[in-house]
Amino acid sequence: MQPATTHLTRPAFQHSVNRSGELWSSTHELCDLLRICLPQDLRDDHSRYQHVRFKAGQTVHLNNDALSNLFLVNCGFLKSSMTDDLDKELVLSFPMKGDLIGIDSIHRQHHQSQTVALSDCDIILIPYSSLQDLCKKSEQFGHTILQIMSRELVRERYMLGVQRSLSAEAKVGRFLCMMGERYAQLGYSSRRFNLRMSRNEIANYLGVAIETVSRILSVFHRLGVITVNQREIVIIDAGFLSNLVKLPSARDRIPKQAVLKSPIMINQKMPFPIYQQQPEFALS
């Protein structure tokens, strides 16, 4: 499809740090970002965590980098990807505010993926050693970290399900809804937003060809369930998008019109809220 790596510039760490206005966060702020309650036993923890800024296009970490920090997104939009057996890029996720980057690296103590900034970003560095300290200090925090990892597992598994059993149309529909939900969580509109990634990156993420994504967006537009203008999306019928199973085959569709001869298949079940705020997730 596309080459695995374009030209990746390694982040100028020290540089960024010195210029970054020396912003540091407390453990409390960390927990807030992660959407977990500050455990009792960390009330008097005064650790500080450094912020680093990345410009759009800059690399946060590369595949195979030794694990020294995890990265917590404070603001901005990123893309995590790995390189598969065949040296093709494989987009894994689009981290944004509140997402923890790098937990896949704990296993071998080296990153198994790479992350680049799609927009200017502010990222908090969490040295892995600090994470271990926090786990040692607070039993509850340790539990929470397990939960976060477990959640990541469930999310990735959800994507696995999407890959395996959905039509390309359903994939794109759910992708748009998911993005809407995620923006909503950040306080933006879930109906009108700008995609931060290219069609290519979407296609890769969904495991379909770029032309397929393009075509499907056009069809959705024609059907009146969304509006597409470059990367600006307006979702008109979110229910349609998240429950779509498949559209009538192309031949049953009067070309260039929204008139359909055979019915559109829609799933009745409520979709699994994979990225929604999870109240039970916060520790009481």
Place this chain on the structure above:
Amino acid sequence: MQPATTHLTRPAFQHSVNRSGELWSSTHELCDLLRICLPQDLRDDHSRYQHVRFKAGQTVHLNNDALSNLFLVNCGFLKSSMTDDLDKELVLSFPMKGDLIGIDSIHRQHHQSQTVALSDCDIILIPYSSLQDLCKKSEQFGHTILQIMSRELVRERYMLGVQRSLSAEAKVGRFLCMMGERYAQLGYSSRRFNLRMSRNEIANYLGVAIETVSRILSVFHRLGVITVNQREIVIIDAGFLSNLVKLPSARDRIPKQAVLKSPIMINQKMPFPIYQQQPEFALS
């Protein structure tokens, strides 16, 4: 494809326990099974973990069960699956000796999947509370658990890559190799083994139709790279299977013979050892 749930019998826990000969394992044995070194600070831990036996076809846990235990496979073969949006079964993994079942349930404190025994099994129950105790007692153990979860994430991600970017032929090829490697780890032959799961389960796991699996196995057999006899597989050319990208299209293939007009595409790179023993994984 296939109905999500056939008829699942809940395990007769108490019953099994009473009949099971009351086998209990030590923390040390637990670590051995998990292929990690017993941490120093758990040397004098005398916790005991109960074994439970399951007959082929019995359910170990159901989706949405409250998390009380994790399950460590001592022997036997199982199948973990979830139910997707469209109520279809989605096979996630085929746990065997040494695999830890249920870490996806930590997130919501409820299982996000279900596991059934494909053969008679001996399973060690690890109450989640005990796991937390061990983490509290031993910092190193806590770290190791993180590693295990991280590893699971990487494995699942590998499958995601398989789903997205491989042809059906490559999927089946890699599946066979992977099974070989896993059997090898258990001390069996990596070349000759019995698949414990049905074609249906394989197809589901790989995200292809059952007929496709069947056809591809036949083609491999005809090409002389494997031998298939029901569920007994003999791998003749493992390199071929793990590096196959795609076979020549059907029309370039003289029917029913192993003669090919155009070349078979083979990947040069070494495959990622996703299930191989990882020496660096053991704690020093």
Place this chain on the structure above:
DNA sequence: CGTTACTTTGAATATAGTCAAGCAGTGTGG
């Protein structure tokens, strides 16, 4: 021995991929 479940194989079909061309927005340099 008949019923059932699982598997294989063939033929037709559909979905999505590839190839190719054209369009639109962006940026560069004359």
Place this chain on the structure above:
DNA sequence: CCACACTGCTTGACTATATTCAAAGTAACG
């Protein structure tokens, strides 16, 4: 400011891969 190239996106036509449907074969089970 315009011409030019460049990149990303869209659209069409064709094709390949894999699915679906159908039928028949094989093993397993009571």
